[in-house]
Amino acid sequence: MSRHARRRGNPEEVEEMPSWKEETEPMVHNGRIKVPYTWWVGETGSTFFISLRDEKKILGTRCPKCEKVFVPPRKACGQCFCTDMQWKEVGPAGELVSYTILRYEETIHPIEPPFGHAIIKLDGADTGLAHLIADFEPQQLKCGMRVEAVFREERQGNILDIHHFKPVA
Numbered sequence: 001m002s003r004h005a006r007r008r009g010n011p012e013e014v015e016e017m018p019s020w021k022e023e024t025e026p027m028v029h030n031g032r033i034k035v036p037y038t039w040w041v042g043e044t045g046s047t048f049f050i051s052l053r054d055e056k057k058i059l060g061t062r063c064p065k066c067e068k069v070f071v072p073p074r075k076a077c078g079q080c081f082c083t084d085m086q087w088k089e090v091g092p093a094g095e096l097v098s099y100t101i102l103r104y105e106e107t108i109h110p111i112e113p114p115f116g117h118a119i120i121k122l123d124g125a126d127t128g129l130a131h132l133i134a135d136f137e138p139q140q141l142k143c144g145m146r147v148e149a150v151f152r153e154e155r156q157g158n159i160l161d162i163h164h165f166k167p168v169a
């Protein structure tokens, strides 16, 4: 019996129904839903964000096997899968590895333009942190230059507790 068979009074008596797809073109419309949600950032994420909020300290995790320091911190080493990671404070200054500058207004921008999206390798870290760069003069930015974190006065325990990075004076 097909999925579309319909039972009548007599259980032995069935009538095949045509698939609706044979008679009607399936129409698909695009929509958009907005769903507020919260999630736990995990043990490693909690320690990292609480340190930013309460002490203005940027923490990474160091693998005791390969000695690589990850920022943001990882619960396990991405190189050798060691799970015995150790906390290590890094920064608050480091090297500008890469950047792109935004000069236009947009409501979703976290800070006023001009600013940049940047990858910053903090002192003591082996990986780059994606963040914002601002407070720079035109033509001032160069890959490899020194930059430092500028913390917000009122911090909430998220990555924007670092307001942005700026060139070291």
Ligand SMILES: [Zn+2]
Residues within 6 Å of the ligand: 063, 064, 065, 066, 067, 068, 077, 078, 079, 080, 081, 082
């Ligand atoms: Zn490792």
